[in-house]
Amino acid sequence: MLVVAGLVALAVLLAWPVPRALARVTSLRRAPRAALVLWQSTAVAAVLAALLAAPAALPALLGREVRLSQSWPTVTVAALLSAVVAVRLLLSGDRVGRNLRAARRRHRDLVDLLGTPGEGADRHMRVLEHTTPTAYCVPGVRRRVVLTQGTLDRLGPDELTAVLAHERAHLAARHDLVMEFFTVVHEAMPPWLRSEAALREVHLLIEVLADRAAVRRAGAVNTGRAIVAMAGGPKPVGAMAMADSTRVASARIQLLDADRIAGLPVGVVAATMYAASAVLVAVPLALYGLAIAELSLV
Amino acid sequence: MPSTPRNRLGDLERAVMEELWSTADAHPEGRTVREVHDSIGVERGLAYTTLMTVLDRMAKKDLVTRERDGRAWRYTPASTRAELTSESLHHTLGELAGDTRRSALLHFLDESTPEEIDELKAALAELEARRPDQRRA
Numbered sequence: 001m002l003v004v005a006g007l008v009a010l011a012v013l014l015a016w017p018v019p020r021a022l023a024r025v026t027s028l029r030r031a032p033r034a035a036l037v038l039w040q041s042t043a044v045a046a047v048l049a050a051l052l053a054a055p056a057a058l059p060a061l062l063g064r065e066v067r068l069s070q071s072w073p074t075v076t077v078a079a080l081l082s083a084v085v086a087v088r089l090l091l092s093g094d095r096v097g098r099n100l101r102a103a104r105r106r107h108r109d110l111v112d113l114l115g116t117p118g119e120g121a122d123r124h125m126r127v128l129e130h131t132t133p134t135a136y137c138v139p140g141v142r143r144r145v146v147l148t149q150g151t152l153d154r155l156g157p158d159e160l161t162a163v164l165a166h167e168r169a170h171l172a173a174r175h176d177l178v179m180e181f182f183t184v185v186h187e188a189m190p191p192w193l194r195s196e197a198a199l200r201e202v203h204l205l206i207e208v209l210a211d212r213a214a215v216r217r218a219g220a221v222n223t224g225r226a227i228v229a230m231a232g233g234p235k236p237v238g239a240m241a242m243a244d245s246t247r248v249a250s251a252r253i254q255l256l257d258a259d260r261i262a263g264l265p266v267g268v269v270a271a272t273m274y275a276a277s278a279v280l281v282a283v284p285l286a287l288y289g290l291a292i293a294e295l296s297l298v
Numbered sequence: 299m300p301s302t303p304r305n306r307l308g309d310l311e312r313a314v315m316e317e318l319w320s321t322a323d324a325h326p327e328g329r330t331v332r333e334v335h336d337s338i339g340v341e342r343g344l345a346y347t348t349l350m351t352v353l354d355r356m357a358k359k360d361l362v363t364r365e366r367d368g369r370a371w372r373y374t375p376a377s378t379r380a381e382l383t384s385e386s387l388h389h390t391l392g393e394l395a396g397d398t399r400r401s402a403l404l405h406f407l408d409e410s411t412p413e414e415i416d417e418l419k420a421a422l423a424e425l426e427a428r429r430p431d432q433r434r435a
Contacts, residue, residue: 096401103402110386112308113315113361114379130383135406148387163406170404179401206404221432224422230407232415249407253421257428 001060001071003291004078007053010284011081014046015189019198027269029251030258032208034270034277036178039202041277043185047085049284054082056291085188092188100180101140108138111146124171125164127152133233137167139176150233159226162218166226169213175206204248208255220256227253310352311361313338318362318375328365328372 019042022028028035057075115126124144128134131150138144145167155163170176182202186194214223231249259266317338321329335349353373356362364371377385426432 100402107386107403109308110382113312114383114386128383128387129379130387132387134387136403138403166406167404175404176401179404183401210404219429219432221426221429224425227407228415228418228422231418250417250421253418253425256425260428 001057001074003287003294004053004057004060004074007049007056007284007287008074008077008081010287011046011049011053011085014042014049014280015193018042018046019195023195023197023201026251027261027263028273029205029208029255030261030263030266031270031273032205032212032255034273036202036205036209037277038273038280039198039205040178040181041280043182045280045284047089047185048281049287050081050085052082052284052288053078056288059291059294088188089184093184096180096184096187100176100183104138104140108140108142108144111138111144115146131234133230135163135167135230137170139171139174143171145171151230154229154233155226156222158218158222159229162214162223162226163230165217166210166214166223169210170206173209175210178206179203200248204251207248207252211252211256215256224253224256307352310344310348311356313342314349314352314356315361315375315379318373319379322375322378326374327367328374330367330370330372332370334373 019039022039022042028038057071057078060071061075111126111128115128117123118125118127126144126146128146128148130148131153132148133150133154134146134148135151136146138146145164147163151163152160179202182199186199211223214226218226227249254261263269314334317334318329321337325333331346331350331353334353335344335346338344339346339349353362353364353371357364357371357373360376362373363376364373366372
């Protein structure tokens with residue numbers, strides 16, 4: 001029963017305090033790939049712990065080592081946790097997946113109708129006749145990179161290279177799937193348990209990762225100039241400014257040459273995060289293994 | 299892009315909208331399937347019925363509006379190209395709720411407020427100072 005209680009405690013820890021604490025450790029952004037792996041393993045470990053809690057209670061019950069009269073509170077909590085998490089994840093996965101794909105399909109149809117298509121290697125590109133500098137990609141099998149004329153007018157050739165490298169990095173590395181995974185887990189949680197800060201941090205890490213690709217193609221300064229130029233353009237009427245957007249943008253500029261930031265060497269930070277990720281996923285599996293071992297001993 | 303039926307249909311809808319937009323001033327009353335077919339269908343070797351189907355679909359998608367004119371329909375664009383472009387950019391920002399919005403389309407930059415641009419410029423100036431080798435001559 002200790003194992004079951006451990007799994008429940010682990011699920012609660014990984015769902016509530018851990019993401020909130022992790023979102024505050026901004027130095028992890030220096031190694032964005034390792035940080036994303038750490039975030040993913042945190043979410044996977046939380047889900048595993050919750051889903052395995054009920055099955056882990058079975059061996060003890062079957063083995064009759066523990067009286068049900070004593071252990072029913074733990075068993076009830078474990079069963080409820082596993083069942084609720086399983087159902088909520090399935091529902092959220094279905095809803096988020098369908099919404100995302102429908103929104104992308106509608107939007108892609110619109111930009112295909114309105115945009116001037118690129119040629120050759122740029123055949124996935126669409127240029128919209130609009131003065132607001134905007135660049136984004138529509139992920140998926142029929143992917144698109146969308147730019148406005150305002151972007152083309154505003155950016156120099158090297159800055160444009162940086163923007164395109166950034167968007168292509170999103171598409172090539174399927175960052176949309178990473179975001180989709182976190183959105184599904186996020187929405188599967190009840191609203192009072194969700195951490196907006198955690199989701200924002202994951203989003204920022206994805207942007208930092210795509211910025212790295214832009215820096216490799218166009219250099220840090222050109223990428224920084226592109227970010228400033230895109231931020232400074234005219235805005236469409238009624239567009240919602242996100243409160244944290246500029247803080248995010250200036251954090252991105254500061255991270256363009258993250259190698260200069262003082263502290264532990266990036267390699268050490270990254271290696272530590274990879275190791276921590278492996279441990280995180282291993283813990284719920286090990287606990288479940290213990291519960292199974294108990295059964296075979298009886 | 300391989301020329302799948304879906305892409306060909308997309309190209310055709312695009313061509314039809316171009317035709318309707320470019321003739322909207324000269325023909326505010328709209329254009330019939332026959333006229334659209336004469337302008338863009340013949341050179342592409344398209345059947346009249348193909349264009350009829352495409353325009354019918356586009357009316358159902360609210361891209362075009364239509365009015366009866368005798369036995370034929372007259373089609374007009376539901377909105378100008380500029381309106382539709384604005385709308386689609388606006389949609390990318392506002393249509394979806396926060397969480398889904400962040401994942402549906404991956405933007406180079408989220409919207410930012412003009413007051414805070416100075417902060418960005420300062421960060422860029424620091425970056426340029428650190429990287430004199432990459433400064434533009």
